[in-house]
Amino acid sequence: MSNWKRVLLIITGGIAAYKSLELIRDLQRRKIAVRCILTRAGAEFVTPMALAALSGDKVYQDIFSLTDESEMGHIELSRDADLIVVAPATANIIAKMRAGIADDLASTTLLATGKPVVIAPAMNVRMWEHAATQENIGVLKDRGISLIGPNEGDMACNEFGMGRMAEPSKIVEEITTFFSVRAGDTTPRLGARNGVLSGRRAVVTSGPTHEAVDPVRYLANHSSGRQGHAIAAALASLGAETILVAGPTQQPDPAGVTVKNVQSAVEMMAACQAELPADIVICAAAVADWRVANPPQEKIKKERGKNGNKTSAPPVLQLEENPDILASISTLKTERPALVVGFAAETNSVIEHAKSKRISKGCDWIVANDVSPGTGTFGGGHNTVHVIDGDGVEDWPVMSKEKIGFRLAERIAQYLETFS
Numbered sequence: 454m455s456n457w458k459r460v461l462l463i464i465t466g467g468i469a470a471y472k473s474l475e476l477i478r479d480l481q482r483r484k485i486a487v488r489c490i491l492t493r494a495g496a497e498f499v500t501p502m503a504l505a506a507l508s509g510d511k512v513y514q515d516i517f518s519l520t521d522e523s524e525m526g527h528i529e530l531s532r533d534a535d536l537i538v539v540a541p542a543t544a545n546i547i548a549k550m551r552a553g554i555a556d557d558l559a560s561t562t563l564l565a566t567g568k569p570v571v572i573a574p575a576m577n578v579r580m581w582e583h584a585a586t587q588e589n590i591g592v593l594k595d596r597g598i599s600l601i602g603p604n605e606g607d608m609a610c611n612e613f614g615m616g617r618m619a620e621p622s623k624i625v626e627e628i629t630t631f632f633s634v635r636a637g638d639t640t641p642r643l644g645a646r647n648g649v650l651s652g653r654r655a656v657v658t659s660g661p662t663h664e665a666v667d668p669v670r671y672l673a674n675h676s677s678g679r680q681g682h683a684i685a686a687a688l689a690s691l692g693a694e695t696i697l698v699a700g701p702t703q704q705p706d707p708a709g710v711t712v713k714n715v716q717s718a719v720e721m722m723a724a725c726q727a728e729l730p731a732d733i734v735i736c737a738a739a740v741a742d743w744r745v746a747n748p749p750q751e752k753i754k755k756e757r758g759k760n761g762n763k764t765s766a767p768p769v770l771q772l773e774e775n776p777d778i779l780a781s782i783s784t785l786k787t788e789r790p791a792l793v794v795g796f797a798a799e800t801n802s803v804i805e806h807a808k809s810k811r812i813s814k815g816c817d818w819i820v821a822n823d824v825s826p827g828t829g830t831f832g833g834g835h836n837t838v839h840v841i842d843g844d845g846v847e848d849w850p851v852m853s854k855e856k857i858g859f860r861l862a863e864r865i866a867q868y869l870e871t872f873s
Contacts, residue, residue, distance in 0.1 A: 457486040458632050461534035461568075463559045464504070466494020469541040469575040469618035473499060476540060476621040477507045483629050489513065490530065492546075492559050516558040531566035536628065539563070540601075541575030541618045544586050550598070551589040571599040571708055573624055578614025599689075599708030601627050623705050630686065630855040649866040651692035654731045656790075657685040658738035658778065660700035662718045665748045666770065674739050675824075676798075678702030680836060681737035683858030685710045691862050693733065698724045700738055718744060718775035725778055730788040733865060736779040736795045737820075743772040783815035791872075792865060794818045800825040807841050818842045820861065840864070 460480060464473045477487045487508045491501055501512040513530060531537065539546060539559075546559065550572075555561040563570065572593070580586060581603060594600070602619030659681020663671040678699060685697040686707035695710045698721055706712045713728070715721045718740045725734070753768050779795040793816040797807040800823070807821030819841045824830045830837075836854050840847040840861070849857065 457484045459486045459488070459533060459535045460628065461490065461530060461537045461562070462487050462508075463490045463492070463537065463539045463546075463563070464495040464499065465492045465539065465541055465543045465546045465559065466497060467541040467543045467575045467618070468498060470495050470498035472618060472621050473540060474503060474507055476624055477504065479621055479625045480628065481508075483625065485628065485632065486510075488530070488534065490559050490562060492557060494543075494545075513558060516561055528565050531562050531568060534566075534568055535632070537563065537566055537568055537570045538573070538624070538628070539570070540573035540624060542572035543574075544576045544580045544583075544589075547572065547574065547586065547589050547593065551592045569597075569599070571601060571627070573601045573618050574603045574616070575618035576603075576616050577608060578612055578616045581614075581616040594709070594711075597709075600706070601708050602705055604705065619705055626855075627686070627705075627708055630683070630859075649691050649870065650688060650862070653693045653733060653869065655685075655688045655693040655695045655733040655735070656698065656725055656728045656731045657681055657688065657695065657735045658698045658700075658721060658725065658740070659685065660702040660704070661739050662700045662721060662741045662775075663716050664718065664741045664744035664775070666745050667749050667751065667753045669752045672741055672743070672745070673701075674741065676700075676702075676739035677833075678704045678738075679834070680796075680854045680857065681735075682707050683855045684735055684737055684861055685858075686855075687858040687862035688733070688735075688865070690859075691866055693862075696728045696731075698728070698738070700740075717741075718778070722776040722778050722781070725782065729782070729785075730790070732791050732869070734782050734790045734793050735861075736782070736793075736816075738778075739796075739798060740778060741775055744775050746771045746773040777814070779816055780814045783817075792817050792868060794820060794861075794865075797821040798824040798830075804839055804841070804846055807839065808846075811841055 464470050480487050488510045489504045489508055489512045491512050491514050504512045549560045550563055553564055555564045601624050603615055604617040604619055605615045606617040607613055660678030661674045661676040663673050665671050682704045685695050689695040689709040697710045697712045699712055699714055701716060713724045715724050783793045795814055795816040797810050797819050799806045803821050803823050807819045811819040821839045821841060822830055822836055834853055835851055836857055837851045838849050838857060
């Protein structure tokens with residue numbers, strides 16, 4: 454285990470603390486060692502014995518323990534880790550982190566560390582939405598603290614809303630993405646704020662768009678948003694101020710990224726324009742080419758006669774073209790981004806169509822991929838892409854979408870260092 458990454462997991466007092474057991478197990482399966490700090494409130498939900506059995510390490514609880522401080526003090530606890538994860542992160546610990554309060558082992562360790570920190574918030578929806586919590590979260594983000602979640606769903610208190618802790622699988626995915634970008638890469642990237650893209654501003658679009666047919670139905674596609682979200686996470690980990698304009702997806706918000714949620718192509722266009730100027734724009738969203746002109750405000754009903762037979766023909770949908778976000782940004786006369794990257798999702802003649810798209814849209818690069826049935830690209834975890842620029846075509850092997858995101862981010866960083 455000497456070459457394993459090391460996570461210091463701080464478990465605070467919320468019902469979601471039980472998920473820490475699964476989180477520890479899954480991290481160790483990825484060869485990530487876990488050492489735990491358990492708060493007094495956290496111990497009401499999980500036992501030190503269970504945590505020690507799964508982590509294979511001592512569980513630290515008391516800052517005033519002479520034995521613990523002599524063997525592994527709070528300063529050394531933070532220094533020995535590659536990454537500090539607070540899961541669950543209650544409203545209380547978040548407020549302490551914002552205010553710099555150090556009244557127990559967990560808060561003292563967080564105040565004393567210089568390592569990357571990520572929190573997985575978990576609390577009642579009203580606590581999450583409270584102005585104090587949102588202000589605290591904003592301050593922590595500005596300080597470089599990364600967030601995973603929270604999610605929307607049913608609460609233990611029988612309420613529904615935002616505040617559920619992200620599932621352990623999603624937390625593990627975020628951690629492993631930043632830890633293992635390339636084979637042999639030993640540099641943790643989560644929460645990076647002084648990386649090669651520090652001082653740069655990036656806007657990324659991701660996911661599908663939903664174009665209303667009526668208040669109930671919409672036109673859409675199979676995009677999951679996983680690739681666009683992975684790119685946004687990678688840019689943020691290299692230090693870029695990253696804004697993700699996301700269509701409707703089930704993907705968790707990437708750590709360290711500002712997310713603007715939209716539904717339609719028109720909304721996505723307006724959100725992108727509002728975030729300009731930017732140094733980098735990556736249009737990875739699968740934006741619908743067409744939308745219904747003047748969708749009705751009431752559900753379109755099937756007309757049936759007294760005998761139950763249909764008495765009307767299917768409705769005729771009049772379509773109109775959606776705004777072309779990639780072309781609009783690529784052809785800006787003033788404050789055009791230094792680098793504009795588009796995506797081409799094709800089902801045949803992938804490279805040829807992508808080359809034509811790069812020229813017609815006026816963007817700098819096109820990332821082309823095959824989304825034909827059987828490839829598993831839409832909704833899958835892996836992708837095969839071809840990066841097309843003015844110098845030619847660069848073929849990449851099959852990789853996870855997270856690794857593609859980081860490789861693309863590093864290519865962007867190298868380009869900007871060379872040409873701007």
